[in-house]
Amino acid sequence: MSLPYPHRHLLAIEGLEPPYIAGLLDLAESYALLNRSGKTQRDLLRGRTLINLFFEDSTRTRTSFELAGKRLGADVINMSVATSSVSKGETLLDTAATLNAMNCDLLVVRHGQSGAPALLAQKVSAAVINAGDGTHEHPTQALLDALTIRRRKGRLEGLTVAICGDILHSRVARSNIHLLTAMNARVRVVGPPTLIPAEAARLGVEVFHDMRSGLRDADVVMMLRLQRERMAAGLVPSSREFFRFWGLDAEKLAAAKPDAIVMHPGPMNRGVEIDSAIADDPARSVIGEQVEMGVAVRMAVLDVLSRQLLRNA
């Protein structure tokens, strides 16, 4: 299948044109069907090397890139930073030189600093995929969220999506806002004023500080983790109080449409931003499907970027 994806890397959703977003989602959908049928396609990335370079912890993102790479036949190497020479003081650019010398084709990077994957992309010969950089973007998460929504609701356009909780520190929220507004969904952000970025209005979203009004008639309710590790002290009250005002439970969810779906990128803080009874309710929660679609989306991204490598060779 030929896909008109014009870029060498996938660093952000911001600026990615709607036809390319739709094309990636269509390709990911075909990988989702292939994965469900149990077939693999090991020829596409045979002989290619994919390196997962993670400077921050991850469970699902790293594993799902690993699985996606292996299903397409790549040699996959996981470089975890605690055991790499970065902990011995090597700079990001020294690391880039090492990766170049190893002829890495596809480089998946997660880093605590916004912009680190873009910096690496200027220095390595590999195609770079941003797997989350600081509070900036997490493009494959937004694509897998969009694919999950599209499968459940049949479209993105015209849907009302409420993204709730710690928007300020969330690269997931930022990528989702760019993707969903580009695809003409109506996006609301819902949370305490201390956790909503000042730039929210400029991003074309509606801001709510109250869950019941923010969730009213929503088609999709996307909960985010409270990212205490990125917070200066004092931004939120105790976890119990946060749950009382901002945590999703049956009563708050009742404001959304009766068939609204509930999403969470993981990892979840049960009892802080989401009640277990909702997270585990198969009638509402699509959290498991998000993880499944993560593999399909990453296969689609590796697919288009490897074809670009061929074109640039």
Ligand code: NCD
């Ligand atoms: C997110 C991340 O790391 O940005 N997790 C993920 O990739 N599924 C969200 C989070 O850490 O809360």
